Structure formats: C-alpha cells, structure tokens
Amino acid sequence: MPYKSVPLFWRLKKPKYNLTGTKCTKCENVYFPPRNLCPACRRSGDIQELQLSGKGKILSYTIIRTPPEGFEHYVPYAVAIIRLDEGTNITGQVVGDIEKIRTGKRVRPVFRKMHEDGNDGLIHYGLKFELVD
Amino acid sequence: MQIGIVGYGAYVPKFRIGVDEIARVWKADSKTIRSGLLVDEKSVPDKDEDTITISVEAGRNALLRAGINPQDVGAVYIGSESHPYAVKPSGTVVADALNMGPELMVADFEFACKAGTAAIQCCYALVKSGEIKYGMAIGADCAQSKPGDALEYTAAAGGAAYIIGKNPLATLEGTYSYTTDTSDFWRREGSGYPSHGARFTGKPAYFKHVISATNELLSKLSMKPSDFNHAVFHMPNGKFPLKAAKSLGFSKEQLKHGMVVTKIGNCYSGSSLLGLSRILDNAKPGEKILMTSYGSGAGSDSFSFVVTDKILERANLAKKTDFYIKRKETIDYGTYVRLRKKLKGG
Ligand SMILES: [Zn+2]
Numbered sequence: 461m462p463y464k465s466v467p468l469f470w471r472l473k474k475p476k477y478n479l480t481g482t483k484c485t486k487c488e489n490v491y492f493p494p495r496n497l498c499p500a501c502r503r504s505g506d507i508q509e510l511q512l513s514g515k516g517k518i519l520s521y522t523i524i525r526t527p528p529e530g531f532e533h534y535v536p537y538a539v540a541i542i543r544l545d546e547g548t549n550i551t552g553q554v555v556g557d558i559e560k561i562r563t564g565k566r567v568r569p570v571f572r573k574m575h576e577d578g579n580d581g582l583i584h585y586g587l588k589f590e591l592v593d
Numbered sequence: 594m595q596i597g598i599v600g601y602g603a604y605v606p607k608f609r610i611g612v613d614e615i616a617r618v619w620k621a622d623s624k625t626i627r628s629g630l631l632v633d634e635k636s637v638p639d640k641d642e643d644t645i646t647i648s649v650e651a652g653r654n655a656l657l658r659a660g661i662n663p664q665d666v667g668a669v670y671i672g673s674e675s676h677p678y679a680v681k682p683s684g685t686v687v688a689d690a691l692n693m694g695p696e697l698m699v700a701d702f703e704f705a706c707k708a709g710t711a712a713i714q715c716c717y718a719l720v721k722s723g724e725i726k727y728g729m730a731i732g733a734d735c736a737q738s739k740p741g742d743a744l745e746y747t748a749a750a751g752g753a754a755y756i757i758g759k760n761p762l763a764t765l766e767g768t769y770s771y772t773t774d775t776s777d778f779w780r781r782e783g784s785g786y787p788s789h790g791a792r793f794t795g796k797p798a799y800f801k802h803v804i805s806a807t808n809e810l811l812s813k814l815s816m817k818p819s820d821f822n823h824a825v826f827h828m829p830n831g832k833f834p835l836k837a838a839k840s841l842g843f844s845k846e847q848l849k850h851g852m853v854v855t856k857i858g859n860c861y862s863g864s865s866l867l868g869l870s871r872i873l874d875n876a877k878p879g880e881k882i883l884m885t886s887y888g889s890g891a892g893s894d895s896f897s898f899v900v901t902d903k904i905l906e907r908a909n910l911a912k913k914t915d916f917y918i919k920r921k922e923t924i925d926y927g928t929y930v931r932l933r934k935k936l937k938g939g
Contacts, residue, residue, distance in 0.1 A: 477690045533934070534640055555639065556607075557922070571649040571690055572641040583677055585645060585686055 476586040479512040479569065481548065490548040514569030514587060516544040521554065521561055530575045542567055542589060553588040566592040596720050597761030597898060599661070599727065600907065602654025603870040604647050605751035605857050605917035608637040610929045612746050618926045619741055626746060631831025635749040635858025637924065638735045640932055642750070644673045645683045647733040647863075649690045651754040654911035655729065656691060659756045663691055666756070667725025668698040670715055672708025672732045672862045673752075676701050679782070687731070698725070705778060706827055707888030708732060709753070709862040714768055714894060716757035727758040734861035739786040740935055747830055749858030751917070753866035762903040763873060763882065768896045769810035771802050778889035789889075798891050799829065803837045806893035807885045814897055818842040821897075822880040825851030825868035827887035829859050843883075850875045851884075856918050871914040878902040 474480055481492035484505045489498060492512060498505030521540035524531075531537075538554040538561050554561055555570060567589035574584040611634045616623035627633065638647070648671055656663055669684045676683045684699035698719075702708040709732015716728025733752025738744040757765075777798035780787040790798075803826055811817060818824070824847045826834040831854050838848055851868030853860075860867055865886040872882055878900055885895040930936055 473689065478692055555641065571646050571653075572639075573643060573646060574641075583643075583645075585690070588641070 479514050481510050481512045482507050483510040490546045492548050512546050516542045518563050518565050519543050555588050556590050595764045597764040598755050599758040599761050600655040600659025600756040601870050602651045603753045603914040604650035605636050606638040606642050607920050609634040609921045609923050638750040643677045644675045644733045645686050647752040648687045648731045651752045652691050655754040655756050657911040658907045663693045666693040666727045666729050668728040670702050670712035672702040672712045673734050675735045705888035705890050706861045707886040709866050710886040710894040730755045732862035732866040736861045737786050747859040749860050751860035752863035753870045762907050763898040763900045766897040767814045770894045771806035772892035775891040802891050802893040803885050803887050806895040810895035821883045823872045824883040826885050827865045828854035874913040876900045
C-alpha cells in the first residue's frame with residue numbers, strides 16, 4: 461500500500477534529522493526551516509547553509525493531553541517554542557519529565573521516534589529536545 | 594600500523610524497573626531471583642526510543658570522541674536482534690542522522706547478542722585492507738520478553754558504538770571467533786517474543802562458546818589471563834560472566850569496571866560493548882583489555898585491546914557510560930507495561 465506522506469517526509473528529512481538551517485550573511489538572520497531567500501534583504505541577501513546546535517532555551521510551552529490521530533500513545537507530551545543559541549526559534553517536542561518543564565530552562569537535542577504510520581507503515585524519526593538538568 | 598578503536602560512545606535509556614517490582618507482580622521470591630541473577634534493576638526505553646534512536650545517540654558520542662569528519666566513515670554496521678523494521682535497514686536512518694552518507698557501506702547485522710562485535714570485526718578487516726578509512730560498528734537492542742517469563746527480569750535496552758580506524762585510543766591486537774549450531778534461544782519471523790531452552794542456555798551454550806573463544810584467542814596471542822588489566826564477558830545476568838571468568842582464571846577485580854549488568858540488566862547486543870565502554874572510560878594508557886561476547890545460536894567473539902595515550906584526550910570528549918547508568922527514573926510495572934506496549938490494543 462502506498463503512503464501519501466512518504467515523499468514529503470523524505471524531502472524534509474535533512475533539516476529534521478540534523479537541524480540544518482540557513483543564515484543570511486548580510487543581515488545575520490538565521491532561518492529554520494531553511495529559506496532560500498532572505499525576507500529582510502531580498503535579492504541583496506546572501507543565504508548560506510548553517511548547522512544548528514539544537515541547544516537553546518524554552519520560550520513557551522504547552523502540554524498536549526488530547527492528541528491528534530497517531531499520537532495517542534505519547535500523551536501527555538510537551539510541545540515548546542525553543543530559542544536556539546544561534547538566534548532562531550523552533551517548535552519541538554520536549555521529552556522526559558513534563559512536570560519539570562518551565563520557560564527559560566535549557567534544552568539539548570535528542571534523536572527519537574516522531575510517530576508511526578500504524579503497525580504496518582513507516583516509522584518517522586527526528587529531533588526532539590530534553591531538559592538539561 | 595596500529596588499527597583499533599578511535600572513538601566510542603554509549604547510550605542507555607533512563608527508565609529503570611527493579612527486579613523486586615517485577616517479582617511483586619508475579620508473586621515470585623525477589624530475594625532468590627536477585628541473588629540468582631545478580632541483577633538489581635534493568636533499563637527500559639521510553640515510548641519513542643528504539644534500536645535506531647539508541648544507535649544514533651551512541652554513534653553521536655563515538656563521533657565526538659573520534660573527532661573525525663562523519664563523511665570519512667566508510668561503513669556502518671548495526672548489530673541487533675530488535676531492528677525496528679523486518680525489511681529496511683536501521684543503518685540507513687543512522688547514517689543520515691549522523692551525516693555519514695551517502696557514500697558508505699551499510700548493512701544490519703544479526704547474531705543474537707554478538708552481532709555488534711561481529712560488526713567490529715568487519716570494520717577492522719575493511720580498515721586493515723585499506724577499503725575504508727573509518728568504520729562504525731554498533732551493538733544496540735531494546736530486548737523483548739514475554740510477561741512472566743524468566744527473561745523479563747533482565748531483558749533491557751541500551752547500546753554502544755565503536756569507530757574503527759588508524760591512530761586508535763585502543764589498539765586491536767587480535768580477535769578470534771568460535772561458532773557452532775546450538776539452539777539455546779531463538780525467535781521466529783513474526784513472533785513478538787523470543788523462546789529459549791531454559792537450562793540449556795548455560796553449559797553447552799554460553800560457557801562452552803565464551804570459554805573456547807577466550808582460550809583460543811589467548812593461545813593465538815601467547816597471552817594469559819593475568820596479562821590483562823580488565824576483562825568483560827557477555828552479561829545475560831551477573832552470574833554467568835563471573836562463573837566464566839573464574840573458570841578461565843580471571844579475577845573479580847579484572848571484571849570490576851565492565852560489570853554493568855547489575856544496574857541496567859542485559860542490553861543484548863549492547864551488553865559486552867557497554868561493559869567495554871565503561872572500561873575505556875576508566876582505562877589508562879598501556880592497559881590491556883579482554884572482551885568476549887556471546888550470541889545465542891551460538892557463537893562468541895573474543896578481542897584483545899591495548900589502550901594508547903590517545904585515551905587521555907578523547908575519553909572526556911563525550912558523556913561517559915556512568916552518566917547514562919546513574920541518570921535514572923524508576924518506574925512501576927504498570928508504567929513498564931505501557932512503555933513497552935505489552936497491552937493488546939494499547
Ligand atoms: Zn538578510
């Protein structure tokens with residue numbers, strides 16, 4: 461059985477596995493997901509690939525208790541907006557003891573299963589974040 | 594030309610369940626079980642962890658220690674008996690996640706608990722022949738066990754990755770394998786849990802292969818047990834390696850650093866390799882290490898390593914094995930059942 465999402469996941473795999481973003485060397489803005497054109501500098505911008513560390517701090521978070529389909533097994537889980545050290549924001553799931561999650565806490569990246577397409581489908585992997593004690 | 598381990602990395606999930614807690618549920622005598630197995634607790638993977646995620650974390654630590662360009666890794670072989678897919682190699686995900694692809698050899702290895710050491714032997718041969726600059730060998734598992742089965746007390750999760758190449762932190766001096774058709778433990782395709790020959794797993798299986806491989810390696814290298822500072826044998830429980838060591842002539846002192854089973858259980862393909870990583874964490878230049886794995890079915894791979902002065906600069910470049918062993922959150926049996934998806938329809 462063909463899965464519709466396979467090509468989409470495959471295209472986004474590099475940034476998802478490795479947090480590869482882009483940086484405009486002219487205005488120093490960092491973009492994730494990566495952008496090919498700097499929205500600030502437009503055509504005078506100069507976009508370069510940038511490897512993000514995945515280290516940063518939690519700006520805001522929410523606890524998901526009513527999950528979308530396919531995520532039932534994971535509840536409750538935390539989704540946070542994280543300010544990366546390189547200076548861009550990223551949304552990601554925070555693993556571990558969700559009781560300890562607070563804004564301002566430091567996180568680092570961990571490689572985890574994101575979700576599974578049922579028992580017969582693909583397993584999707586990517587980066588989540590864990591609290592640095 | 595010295596070839597050996599240029600980088601290594603460990604990973605163990607943080608959840609633990611105690612032997613006492615499992616015994617409580619099955620109304621078994623936990624004292625007898627604990628003293629019989631010499632295991633206090635075992636590691637349990639989180640809901641979103643599997644052999645692939647464990648391999649990526651261990652591999653990342655190995656790359657940090659080696660300090661090499663991931664693109665210079667020419668082969669990735671992952672040994673496991675719990676590859677998440679029946680068809681689709683774990684190594685493809687790990688190679689991309691660690692930015693080692695696309696120009697490299699990838700294959701998943703299977704040989705019960707010794708597939709990871711078999712992977713080290715292949716990487717060693719490829720480096721020695723000049724085919725590749727570096728090879729990454731990983732042994733990782735999320736071991737499954739039937740609820741109520743004796744294996745449930747020990748079947749754990751964890752893994753370790755080794756980068757083999759020149760300019761090593763531990764030189765591989767020699768390796769020897771001993772293999773026979775012995776059916777002590779198996780799992781058929783499509784079956785969720787393994788089966789085992791109960792008492793048959795001891796004498797003709799574990800002990801015969803571990804002892805034969807170790808003795809043959811020692812005679813091949815003209816060495817004796819007392820030449821080694823450290824030794825690690827596959828740890829299905831705490832008793833078997835102690836007994837094997839004793840009959841081979843190794844002391845408890847030599848086993849000290851490698852005996853990780855008491856606190857994390859049997860990590861299958863990761864077992865002897867996590868013992869080795871903890872030994873390396875504590876090793877000094879010039880020290881000699883013996884490692885013998887065991888895989889049901891059955892076979893053993895024995896290795897002799899000499900630690901070089903590179904260990905001093907590289908050991909601290911990534912999280913040590915004890916970071917993962919000491920970082921823990923204890924769970925009850927109910928949580929364990931949920932995490933391991935042991936409930937039908939759950
Ligand atoms: Zn710009």
